[in-house]
Amino acid sequence: MALVVQKYGGSSLESAERIKRVAERIVDTRKAGNDVVVVCSAMGDTTDELSDLAQQVCPVPPQRELDMLLTAGERMSNALVAMAIHALGAQARSFSGSQAGVITDSTHGKARIIDVTPGRVRQALDEGYIVLVAGFQGVSQDTKDVTTLGRGGSDTTAVALAAALDADVCEIYTDVDGVFTADPRIVPDAKKLDAITYEEMLEMAGAGAKVLMLRCVEYARRYGVPIHVRSSYSKKPGTTVAGSMEAIPVEQAMITGVAHDRSEAKITVINVPDHPGEAAQVFRAVADAEIDIDMVVQNVSHLSTGRTDITFTLPRSDGPRAVAVLEKQRQKIGFEQVVYDEHVGKVSLIGAGMRSHPGVTATFCEALADAGVNIEIISTSEIRISVICRDTQLDDAVRALHEAFDLGGEEQAVVYAGTGR
Amino acid sequence: MALVVQKYGGSSLESAERIKRVAERIVDTRKAGNDVVVVCSAMGDTTDELSDLAQQVCPVPPQRELDMLLTAGERMSNALVAMAIHALGAQARSFSGSQAGVITDSTHGKARIIDVTPGRVRQALDEGYIVLVAGFQGVSQDTKDVTTLGRGGSDTTAVALAAALDADVCEIYTDVDGVFTADPRIVPDAKKLDAITYEEMLEMAGAGAKVLMLRCVEYARRYGVPIHVRSSYSKKPGTTVAGSMEAIPVEQAMITGVAHDRSEAKITVINVPDHPGEAAQVFRAVADAEIDIDMVVQNVSHLSTGRTDITFTLPRSDGPRAVAVLEKQRQKIGFEQVVYDEHVGKVSLIGAGMRSHPGVTATFCEALADAGVNIEIISTSEIRISVICRDTQLDDAVRALHEAFDLGGEEQAVVYAGTGR
Numbered sequence: 121m122a123l124v125v126q127k128y129g130g131s132s133l134e135s136a137e138r139i140k141r142v143a144e145r146i147v148d149t150r151k152a153g154n155d156v157v158v159v160c161s162a163m164g165d166t167t168d169e170l171s172d173l174a175q176q177v178c179p180v181p182p183q184r185e186l187d188m189l190l191t192a193g194e195r196m197s198n199a200l201v202a203m204a205i206h207a208l209g210a211q212a213r214s215f216s217g218s219q220a221g222v223i224t225d226s227t228h229g230k231a232r233i234i235d236v237t238p239g240r241v242r243q244a245l246d247e248g249y250i251v252l253v254a255g256f257q258g259v260s261q262d263t264k265d266v267t268t269l270g271r272g273g274s275d276t277t278a279v280a281l282a283a284a285l286d287a288d289v290c291e292i293y294t295d296v297d298g299v300f301t302a303d304p305r306i307v308p309d310a311k312k313l314d315a316i317t318y319e320e321m322l323e324m325a326g327a328g329a330k331v332l333m334l335r336c337v338e339y340a341r342r343y344g345v346p347i348h349v350r351s352s353y354s355k356k357p358g359t360t361v362a363g364s365m366e367a368i369p370v371e372q373a374m375i376t377g378v379a380h381d382r383s384e385a386k387i388t389v390i391n392v393p394d395h396p397g398e399a400a401q402v403f404r405a406v407a408d409a410e411i412d413i414d415m416v417v418q419n420v421s422h423l424s425t426g427r428t429d430i431t432f433t434l435p436r437s438d439g440p441r442a443v444a445v446l447e448k449q450r451q452k453i454g455f456e457q458v459v460y461d462e463h464v465g466k467v468s469l470i471g472a473g474m475r476s477h478p479g480v481t482a483t484f485c486e487a488l489a490d491a492g493v494n495i496e497i498i499s500t501s502e503i504r505i506s507v508i509c510r511d512t513q514l515d516d517a518v519r520a521l522h523e524a525f526d527l528g529g530e531e532q533a534v535v536y537a538g539t540g541r
Numbered sequence: 542m543a544l545v546v547q548k549y550g551g552s553s554l555e556s557a558e559r560i561k562r563v564a565e566r567i568v569d570t571r572k573a574g575n576d577v578v579v580v581c582s583a584m585g586d587t588t589d590e591l592s593d594l595a596q597q598v599c600p601v602p603p604q605r606e607l608d609m610l611l612t613a614g615e616r617m618s619n620a621l622v623a624m625a626i627h628a629l630g631a632q633a634r635s636f637s638g639s640q641a642g643v644i645t646d647s648t649h650g651k652a653r654i655i656d657v658t659p660g661r662v663r664q665a666l667d668e669g670y671i672v673l674v675a676g677f678q679g680v681s682q683d684t685k686d687v688t689t690l691g692r693g694g695s696d697t698t699a700v701a702l703a704a705a706l707d708a709d710v711c712e713i714y715t716d717v718d719g720v721f722t723a724d725p726r727i728v729p730d731a732k733k734l735d736a737i738t739y740e741e742m743l744e745m746a747g748a749g750a751k752v753l754m755l756r757c758v759e760y761a762r763r764y765g766v767p768i769h770v771r772s773s774y775s776k777k778p779g780t781t782v783a784g785s786m787e788a789i790p791v792e793q794a795m796i797t798g799v800a801h802d803r804s805e806a807k808i809t810v811i812n813v814p815d816h817p818g819e820a821a822q823v824f825r826a827v828a829d830a831e832i833d834i835d836m837v838v839q840n841v842s843h844l845s846t847g848r849t850d851i852t853f854t855l856p857r858s859d860g861p862r863a864v865a866v867l868e869k870q871r872q873k874i875g876f877e878q879v880v881y882d883e884h885v886g887k888v889s890l891i892g893a894g895m896r897s898h899p900g901v902t903a904t905f906c907e908a909l910a911d912a913g914v915n916i917e918i919i920s921t922s923e924i925r926i927s928v929i930c931r932d933t934q935l936d937d938a939v940r941a942l943h944e945a946f947d948l949g950g951e952e953q954a955v956v957y958a959g960t961g962r
Contacts, residue, residue, distance in 0.1 A: 136597035143598075170617065176557035177564075178624035185627070188635050189620035192613035196591065199610035203599035206606070214609050219685070240685075264640070264661075 122288040123245075124149055127159040127255065127278035131295050132352035133197050134164030142293075142352065143204035146250060150210060155245050157285065159255040159278040160201055162193025183228035187257075187268045191217070194254035194274070202252050212250040215240060217257035218266065221284075222277060224258035230270035231258060233277075233339075236284035245285075253281060272333025279336050283343035290340065291348045292332065298349050298358030299324065299331050301377035301527040306518050311529030312358070313376065317365040320376045320470055323504045327468035328381025337361065365472040365503070375471035375480070375525045380518050384414060385439040386464045386496070386508060389446065391427040391456035401453045402430055402446065409445045411438040415466075415499045415508065427456075431497060433508060436462055464496065465514030468506040469521055481505060487524035493517045543709040544666075545570055548580040548676065548699035552716050553773035554618050555585030563714075563773065564625035567671060571631060576666050578706065580676040580699040581622055583614025604649035608678075608689045612638070615675035615695070623673050633671040636661060638678035639687065642705075643698060645679035651691035652679060654698075654760075657705035666706075674702060693754025700757050704764035711761065712769045713753065719770050719779030720745065720752050722798035722948040727939050732950030733779070734797065738786040741797045741891055744925040748889035749802025758782065786893040786924070796892035796901070796946045801939050805835060806860040807885045807917070807929060810867065812848040812877035822874045823851055823867065830866045832859040836887075836920045836929065848877075852918060854929060857883055885917065886935030889927040890942055902926060908945035914938045 126149065128142050142160075150156050170189050174181045181189075198214040205212040221237035244251045255274025258267050269276050275292055282290035299321070302310040316324070318341035325334040331349055340347050340361065350358025392398050399418060406413060414433045422428065434442055439460060446458045474480045484505050488495060493516060497508040509517055522528060547570065549563050563581075571577050591610050595602045602610075619635040626633040642658035665672045676695025679688050690697050696713055703711035720742070721731040737745070739762035746755045752770055761768050761782065771779025813819050820839060827834060835854045843849065855863055860881060867879045895901045905926050909916060914937060918929040930938055943949060 136594060139598050173557060173621060174624055177560050177621050178628035181624040182627050185620045185623040185633075185635055188623075188637075189617055192617045192620075195616075196610055196613045199606045199613075200594060200598050202606040202609075203595055203602040206603050207599035212606075214606055216609075216687075266637075 121153055121155060123155040123285055125157045125278050125282040125287045125290045127274055128293045130161040130164050132293055133160060139200050139204050143201055143208055146205060147208045147210045150250055157251045157281055159253050159274055160197045161255050161274040163197045166193040184265055187228045188266050190268055191257040191266050194256050198252045198254045205250055210250060212252055213244045214252035216254050218259035220253040222258035223261050224267045226260040226262050228267055231267035233280045236280050238284050272336055275333055275336035276339055279340045279345050282345045289346050289348050293350060293352040296331060297351045297356060302518055302522045306515050307522045309528035315360045316376060317363050319365045320472060321361045323470040324379050327379035327506060329379040368472060370476045374473040377470055378518050378521045379468045380514055381466040383436055384433045384466055385436040386433050386461040387442060388429055388431045388459040389455050390429050392430055393454050394426050394428040399430055405445050405449045406442050409441060411442050415497050417497050463511045464508050465511040466506055466508055467517040468504055470504045472503050474503050483524055487520045488517055491516050491520035542574055542576060544576040544706060546578045546699050546703040546708045546711045548695055549714045551582040551585055553714055554581060560621050560625050564622055564629055567626060568629045568631045571671055578672045578702055580674050580695055581618045582676050582695040584618045587614040605686055608649045609687050611689055612678040612687050615677050619673045619675045626671055631671060633673055634665045635673035637675050639680035641674040643679035644682050645688045647681040647683050649688055652688035654701045657701050659705050693757055696754055696757035697760055700761045700766050703766045710767050710769050714771060714773040718772045718777060723939055723943045727936050728943045730949035736781045737797060738784050740786045741893060742782045744891040745800050748800035748927060750800040789893060791897045795894040798891055799939050799942045800889045801935055802887040804857055805854045805887055806857040807854050807882040808863060809850055809852040809880040810876050811850050813851055814875050815847050815849040820851055826866050826870045827863050830862060832863050836918050838918050884932045885929050886932040887927055887929055888938040889925055891925045893924050895924050904945055908941045909938055912937050912941035
């Protein structure tokens with residue numbers, strides 16, 4: 121008997137009808153002879169609606185209370201799925217994150233899981249129940265308060281439970297068929313990948329692929345939990361995320377896919393004194409405001425002035441705050457100007473095969489040049505090349521790279537509406 | 542510094558606007574120098590909406606899961622009120638029933654509180670916080686599952702917390718100004734009572750007055766918690782429920798008010814063999830189906846046949862089930878027929894003063910006769926007279942009794958729409 125952990129996103133649960141269909145799939149998995157643990161996101165737009173309500177009563181709601189509010193969403197969907205399973209004649213019990221032993225630190229709004237003690241889950245499984253666990257939530261080890269795990273939190277809950285229960289697989293049900301070589305909404309012949317390593321998936325997620333969140337993949341990699349990303353709306357196999365790229369023979373390594381990201385902005389700090397430590401002051405100011413930066417370029421110093429320009433990218437949502445923080449330090453750091461640019465996009469090529477194919481960077485740059493896309497910043501890792509370009513050219517860039525590396529399949533990809541959490 | 546427990550009903554919390562007004566009242570109470578613990582019901586119709594959703598996925602949802610679902614409502618309203626308090630510059634923390642130490646038995650759907658261990662509530666008060674506790678919910682001592690307390694559960698939560706914290710008063714905020722001598726929607730000059738004893742309030746609640754639920758009053762009486770029933774929409778004092786009628790000098794005791802109840806039905810079991818134990822079989826059959834009966838009459842036996850008729854009242858919602866249960870036992874018990882009648886109403890007169898005024902029953906019956914109301918069943922306690930009449934005559938009966946005992950005030954009572962849980 122295998123132990124399967126399944127996670128269903130909010131769009132798969134947005135109505136009573138959809139909840140019933142999810143229940144059928146869960147009961148089928150049980151009937152096939154598996155122990156089943158299910159993690160549910162909140163129904164449809166529940167989380168957004170609750171956030172709106174919070175805004176109406178308090179412009180900046182305290183995070184502890186926001187967590188108490190938002191976690192109600194997953195408790196509700198969880199209990200409803202348990203009832204729908206009951207209606208099909210099977211037995212289910214739902215647990216809150218706290219009851220399921222999801223122990224976190226006290227960082228409300230984006231708590232990290234520090235332990236999972238699923239004693240009650242295990243016992244219910246042993247008694248023959250299908251177990252439902254509310255996703256996205258835990259309980260703080262120190263304060264015993266309810267916490268939330270932040271974006272993609274339900275995926276992380278599922279992977280963490282799979283690790284703690286030593287599950288055979290963690291199935292993430294979503295509104296796409298799996299992980300694709302590119303976003304099928306941009307590249308119609310994008311191909312579904314059957315398998316991808318943790319490292320490649322990490323780079324894809326970090327480069328903007330939304331199908332899995334970075335933290336969930338990191339967690340799965342650390343504990344060796346195989347993830348199966350698949351569609352809630354079909355029975356077709358999806359994409360298996362497992363294994364290390366170190367284990368793949370070099371000659372079999374390939375280019376995996378193209379990812380893109382529209383959520384970044386670019387800041388250029390002009391005429392920074394080019395002395396040791398000046399650049400550090402720029403980054404320290406931004407870091408102290410708890411803003412994560414992504415790509416960084418420092419231009420060669422202008423020899424005549426002894427000054428240089430520093431450019432970096434960051435989440436667009438943090439942009440205005442970063443500009444304000446830097447403006448405050450202008451005198452102290454001694455730069456001339458901060459230029460803020462929201463009209464950028466990032467496109468990345470990912471693949472373990474890059475290591476063994478020296479021509480990849482050249483092909484990459486030629487493909488973009490042929491498509492008329494100007495590269496503003498370029499950065500690389502062992503298995504990834506990313507560039508910043510104009511946002512208006514981003515779709516062209518994705519298509520050009522996808523074609524240049526011959527990633528397309530033979531059939532059209534199926535695109536569903538909506539997206540889960 | 543006094544410790545005040547406040548409870549707000551669902552209609553007082555049905556929108557962001559109303560939540561803000563409730564928060565203002567709470568902060569005012571705090572600023573007046575009190576420690577404040579607040580129990581909130583779910584917003585507006587949340588509980589009904591969640592029950593509907595449950596019905597859609599499962600015709601008879603398991604009670605454990607229904608409790609998990611419904612308790613989300615109070616967690617949400619609670620957290621939102623905490624945020625609204627924060628927006629006013631005060632500090633608040635919300636707790637679930639479980640976090641607040643509301644320990645119950647395992648009877649999902651109508652659990653009884655068996656202990657309250659409010660350690661975290663006390664600590665938060667000591668740290669200067671206003672404390673919010675989700676009403677209507679607790680945690681089972683045996684299974685550690687989430688339970689609900691049934692109808693009026695949030696009132697009971699408030700009273701139980703007030704008892705455990707040794708609070709100075711438990712304020713129940715509702716959509717009426719207090720406890721009235723009769724329902725102001727039927728009797729326009731009904732008078733708000735300034736004070737009422739626990740015994741009288743118990744009889745009023747048991748006789749159908751909806752302002753406080755029976756269990757909550759029982760709890761308050763047992764632990765001597767003074768209740769102040771008042772309106773969420775005005776600053777006027779309401780009705781204090783406190784003290785024993787034993788402590789009131791006989792000459793000061795009065796007639797308290799008239800209560801009515803439209804929720805009962807009447808069953809008559811015809812030609813039951815009049816041997817010892819036959820009537821008991823009728824009541825045992827109904828009790829085994831967990832149906833509570835209210836008033837009972839057994840007619841004098843027909844000497845010629847040795848048979849008798851048994852009549853009783855019960856909640857209308859249990860009526861069809863009771864009939865089915867009795868029909869099944871017809872052969873065994875040996876009666877002739879079950880007659881079911883939904884078109885009945887109950888009117889009751891309550892007051893400690895009844896004990897010392899022997900003419901009350903006579904005046905009561907005369908008043909109903911003068912109003913053309915026929916009495917079908919009559920039952921009395923030390924401080925209450927109740928009768929069953931036709932439902933179409935119920936309003937007339939209430940008005941006739943209110944006038945005969947001179948209970949009216951000088952001003953029109955104010956009636957608000959809606960009702961809390």
